Amino acid sequence: xxxxxxxxxxxxxAQPASVQxxxxxxxxxxxxxxxxxxILKDVDLDIYSGELVCLLGGNASGKSTTLRTILGMVKPTTxxxxxxxxxxxxxxxxxxxAMGVTMVPENRRLFKRLTVRExxxxxxxxxxxxxxxxxxxxRVFDLFPRVxxxxxxxxxxxxxxxxxxVAIGRALMANPRVLLMDEPSMGLAPALVQQNFELIQQIxxxxxTVFMVEQNANMALSIADxxxxxxxxxxxxxxxxxxxxxxxxxxxxxxxxxxx
Amino acid sequence: xxxxxxxRTKVDWFLTILRVIALVVICAGFAAxxxxxxxxxxxxxxxxxxxxxxxxxxxxxxxxxTGLAQGAMYGLIALGYSMVYGVLGFINFAHGEVFMVxxxxxxxxxxxxxxxxxxxxxxxxxxxxVVVLSMVVCTVTAVLMERVAxxxxxxxPRLIPLITSIGVSFFLQNSVLAxxxxxxxSYPDLPDWLTDKRTFLEIQGSKILVVVVAALAMAGLWYxxxxxxxxxxxxxxxxDAEIASLMGIDVNRIIxxxxxxxxxxxxxxxxxxxxxxxxxxxxxxxxxxxKAFSSAVVGGIGNLGGSMAGGLTIGVAESLGPLMILEPLGxxxxxxxxxxxAFAVLIIVLLVRPSGxxxxxxxxxxxx
Numbered sequence: 001x002x003x004x005x006x007x008x009x010x011x012x013x014a015q016p017a018s019v020q021x022x023x024x025x026x027x028x029x030x031x032x033x034x035x036x037x038x039i040l041k042d043v044d045l046d047i048y049s050g051e052l053v054c055l056l057g058g059n060a061s062g063k064s065t066t067l068r069t070i071l072g073m074v075k076p077t078t079x080x081x082x083x084x085x086x087x088x089x090x091x092x093x094x095x096x097x098a099m100g101v102t103m104v105p106e107n108r109r110l111f112k113r114l115t116v117r118e119x120x121x122x123x124x125x126x127x128x129x130x131x132x133x134x135x136x137x138x139r140v141f142d143l144f145p146r147v148x149x150x151x152x153x154x155x156x157x158x159x160x161x162x163x164x165x166v167a168i169g170r171a172l173m174a175n176p177r178v179l180l181m182d183e184p185s186m187g188l189a190p191a192l193v194q195q196n197f198e199l200i201q202q203i204x205x206x207x208x209t210v211f212m213v214e215q216n217a218n219m220a221l222s223i224a225d226x227x228x229x230x231x232x233x234x235x236x237x238x239x240x241x242x243x244x245x246x247x248x249x250x251x252x253x254x255x256x257x258x259x260x
Numbered sequence: 261x262x263x264x265x266x267x268r269t270k271v272d273w274f275l276t277i278l279r280v281i282a283l284v285v286i287c288a289g290f291a292a293x294x295x296x297x298x299x300x301x302x303x304x305x306x307x308x309x310x311x312x313x314x315x316x317x318x319x320x321x322x323x324x325x326t327g328l329a330q331g332a333m334y335g336l337i338a339l340g341y342s343m344v345y346g347v348l349g350f351i352n353f354a355h356g357e358v359f360m361v362x363x364x365x366x367x368x369x370x371x372x373x374x375x376x377x378x379x380x381x382x383x384x385x386x387x388x389x390v391v392v393l394s395m396v397v398c399t400v401t402a403v404l405m406e407r408v409a410x411x412x413x414x415x416x417p418r419l420i421p422l423i424t425s426i427g428v429s430f431f432l433q434n435s436v437l438a439x440x441x442x443x444x445x446s447y448p449d450l451p452d453w454l455t456d457k458r459t460f461l462e463i464q465g466s467k468i469l470v471v472v473v474a475a476l477a478m479a480g481l482w483y484x485x486x487x488x489x490x491x492x493x494x495x496x497x498x499x500d501a502e503i504a505s506l507m508g509i510d511v512n513r514i515i516x517x518x519x520x521x522x523x524x525x526x527x528x529x530x531x532x533x534x535x536x537x538x539x540x541x542x543x544x545x546x547x548x549x550x551k552a553f554s555s556a557v558v559g560g561i562g563n564l565g566g567s568m569a570g571g572l573t574i575g576v577a578e579s580l581g582p583l584m585i586l587e588p589l590g591x592x593x594x595x596x597x598x599x600x601x602a603f604a605v606l607i608i609v610l611l612v613r614p615s616g617x618x619x620x621x622x623x624x625x626x627x628x
Contacts, residue, residue, distance in 0.1 A: 097508035126508035
C-alpha cells in the first residue's frame with residue numbers, strides 16, 4: 001500500500017523482473033459446484049500487479065462465488081487458484097490472507113462494537129512486524145485523515161462514508177498484494193457510491209492492485225483498466241474497460257438476454 | 261401505518277399488570293421493613309407481620325457481605341455462559357457442572373494437603389495451588405467438552421447444541437459420581453484469621469477473600485478481553501465470525517480459547533464455593549449454575565461487565581430479599597425462599613428490561 005511501489009512493504013523482497021510478468025492472482029479453468037448446482041464454469045481470470053480490474057455481472061451470475069473461491073471459502077471442483085504463481089487451491093483462507101489476498105466485504109461489515117483502532121489492528125492480525133504495522137497505519141491516516149480523528153470511537157457510530165474508509169483501511173492494514181472489493185456500490189446512497197469509487201481510485205493510484213466485483217457496470221468501468229463480464233457462471237466478455245463500455249452486448253448480457 | 265403505531269395487545273396489558281404486581285409487592289415489603297426498623301410497634305408493621313424481628317445493623321452488614329461474596333461467585337460462573345453465548349450463540353448448560361468439577365478438584369486436593377499438614381502451615385500457598393489446579397482441570401474439561409460435544413454440531417440449529425449441553429451436564433455429573441462417589445466432600449477447616457469476624461470491619465475474612473479473588477479474576481479477564489490480541493479476536497468472532505476469518509483469525513482456535521477462559525473462571529468460582537460453603541457433592545453445580553445463568557441474563561447476556569453486575573445483583577437480592585421484603589410481609593420461613601427470590605429477580609428484570617441491565621437492544625433484523 002505504499003505509493004507506487006506496492007512490493008516494498010511486503011515481508012518477502014520485491015520480485016525479480018523475470019517473475020513480474022506473473023499474475024498476482026490467477027484463476028485457471030475453475031469449476032465450482034454447490035451440491036449438484038454448477039456455479040462457475042471454466043472461469044479464467046488473471047490480475048497483474050498494479051492493475052485495477054473489475055468483474056461484472058448481474059444477480060446470480062457467480063460473482064460472489066468467484067470471490068469465495070479466490071479466498072478459499074468455497075473449494076473448486078476442478079481448476080486452480082494461484083497467488084503469485086503459487087497454487088493455493090487447497091490452502092485455507094488464513095493462509096491466503098497471509099499470502100496477501102484481502103477482501104473488503106460487501107456492506108463494509110466492520111466490527112461495529114469495536115473501536116476504529118481495533119478494527120484496523122484486526123486487519124493486521126496475521127502480521128507481527130509492529131514497526132511496519134505502525135507505518136502502514138500512518139499511511140492509512142494519510143489516505144483517510146478522517147479515520148485518524150475517529151480512532152477511538154466505536155466503528156458502529158461512524159457515518160456510512162467513514163465506515164467505508166475504515167473498511168478499506170482495515171483491508172490495507174493486511175498489507176495485501178491484491179485487494180478484493182465485493183460490490184463497493186451495494187447498499188449505499190448515490191453520493192456515497194461516488195465517494196467510494198473515488199476512494200478505490202485513490203488507493204489504486206497509490207499503487208494497490210484492486211480486483212473489484214460490481215453490478216454497476218458503468219461506474220466500475222469508468223475507473224477500471226480491464227474487466228470481465230460473468231453470466232450464469234461463464235465469462236462471456238473479456239476486454240479493456242473502454243471496449244467493454246462501447247460493447248453492444250454489455251447491457252444485454254446484464255439483462256441476461258445475450259446469447260451464449 | 262398500522263404497523264408503525266404500537267398497538268397495545270392483551271399480552272402487553274398482562275405484562276403491565278405483572279410489572280405492577282411485582283412493584284407493589286417489593287414496595288409494600290420494603291415499606292413494612294422500613295416501618296419496622298423505625299418502630300417495631302407501629303401499626304403498619306404490626307399489621308404486615310406481628311412477629312417480625314428487628315434486623316440489627318450488624319446483621320444487615322453481614323447479609324450484604326454474604327450477598328456480595330456469593331454474587332461475585334455467580335458472576336464468575338456467569339462469565340462462562342456469557343462468553344460462549346457471545347461467540348457461539350447458544351447457552352452451554354453444562355457450564356455449571358464445570359464449576360462443580362472445580363469445586364470437587366479443590367475439595368480433593370485441599371483435603372490431601374490438609375492430611376499432609378501443609379494446609380495449616382502455609383495456607384496462602386496451598387490456596388494458590390488449589391486455585392491453579394482447579395483452573396487447569398476446569399479448562400481441560402471445558403476444552404474437551406467443546407471438542408467432543410459441540411464442535412461436531414457447529415453450524416447446526418442452535419437448539420441442537422443446547423440440548424447436547426444438557427446431556428453433557430448429566431455426563432459430567434455422573435462421571436464425578438462414578439469417580440468420587442456420592443458422599444459429601446468437605447474442605448478442611450480454614451485458618452482462624454479467615455473465620456474470625458474481627459479481621460476487618462467485623463466482616464468474616466473468608467468473604468473478603470472471596471470478593472478479592474473474584475475481583476482479581478475479573479480484572480485478569482478484562483485485561484485479556486480488552487487489551488490483548490486474542491481478546492480482540494474473541495470480540496471480533498463474537499460479532500461476525502465470517503469477517504473475522506477474512507482477517508486471518510482462526511475461528512476454531514478462538515472458540516477453544518473462549519471455552520478455556522470460561523472454564524478457568526468456573527474453576528476459580530469452584531474454589532470460592534469451597535471457601536464459602538466448605539462442602540461439595542456431585543449435584544452442587546446445578547443451582548449455582550442456573551443462578552449464574554440468570555445473572556448473565558439479568559446483566560445482559562454477551563456483556564462481560566453485565567455478567568458481574570448481574571451476579572452481584574442476584575447475590576445481594578437473594579441475601580437481603582427474604583428478610584427485607586418477605587419477612588416484613590409475614591411470609592413464614594423467608595430464608596428458605598432465597599432461591600425463589602433469586603429467580604424472582606430474573607423474572608422482574610426480564611419483565612422490565614428484556615435485554616438485561618447492560619444488554620443491547622438489537623434491531624429486529626440482527627436478532628436471530
